[in-house]
Ligand SMILES: Nc1ncnc2c1ncn2[C@@H]1O[C@H](COP(=O)(O)OP(=O)(O)O)[C@@H](O)[C@H]1O
């Protein structure tokens with residue numbers, strides 16, 4: 613007897629880099645999709661040699677190979693939502709942006725990954741222009757952290773008001789539908805506070821601050837959880853709020869592995885009885 617559960621299983625696509633340490637990138641995204649009961653597909657953009665201490669090396673995948681992976685997934689399986697993470701260079705960004713348009717990939721979440729928490733550069737300097745002009749305008753949501761929001765807006769961020777102003781500038785400059793400025797890099801009580809702006813409505817999203825040094829992969833996990841929720845058919849604000857709860861819980865169950873910043877933990881559904 614065939615016990616397959618198609619065609620009701622939602623499918624999401626991650627277009628991102630590999631993290632050998634398993635805390636961020638493709639590994640975090642696929643794990644997050646799985647814990648949302650969403651089938652995960654992937655297009656790998658680069659391979660990092662990485663652990664909890666930092667990034668030791670990066671190798672780019674040729675843009676045509678990234679394109680081939682996306683085509684292979686979309687031509688046959690189809691996706692209900694997608695996210696981008698580490699895209700590394702301007703050529704990969706241009707190729708992905710073109711394909712998003714050609715294939716009409718729905719519910720695109722762009723996590724504009726530029727630098728890791730350990731300080732490693734994850735995007736070439738000359739690639740920001742393509743991210744801002746070619747890819748972000750095609751997204752349903754862009755999720756810059758404090759540093760990325762400063763680069764995209766050209767505005768220094770030191771307060772909640774600054775996060776709000778940056779979200780408005782990014783919205784205006786890119787034409788993206790919704791901006792979520794993340795506050796993981798903010799000091800004190802603002803750490804863990806995010807700002808949502810859709811052009812009309814601005815909302816401050818708050819969950820409890822989790823005191824831990826093991827925060828590796830928070831941004832990847834958040835954007836993957838949002839994409840998973842969109843694939844499940846949730847509206848955007850619900851998808852974001854529930855993804856934020858997921859990240860908060862994952863931070864509460866973070867993994868003290870390695871000698872540096874361990875990753876957030878995804879095993880809580882299995883641990884909570
Ligand atoms: N210590 C923390 N406690 C609660 N939420 C946090 C904490 N650190 C980060 N977050 C949340 O995790 C998500 C990812 O944000 P952030 O860490 O800024 O992204 P990135 O990993 O891209 O730098 C956001 O929703 C942010 O508010």
Ligand SMILES: Cc1ncc(COP(=O)(O)OP(=O)(O)O)c(N)n1
Pocket residue numbers: 628629630631636637638660662697698725727728729730734827828829830831832833
């Ligand atoms: C391969 C890869 N992609 C993305 C990141 C950045 O991940 P993020 O979730 O923003 O977490 P931190 O690196 O800031 O802890 C990465 N490091 N590697």
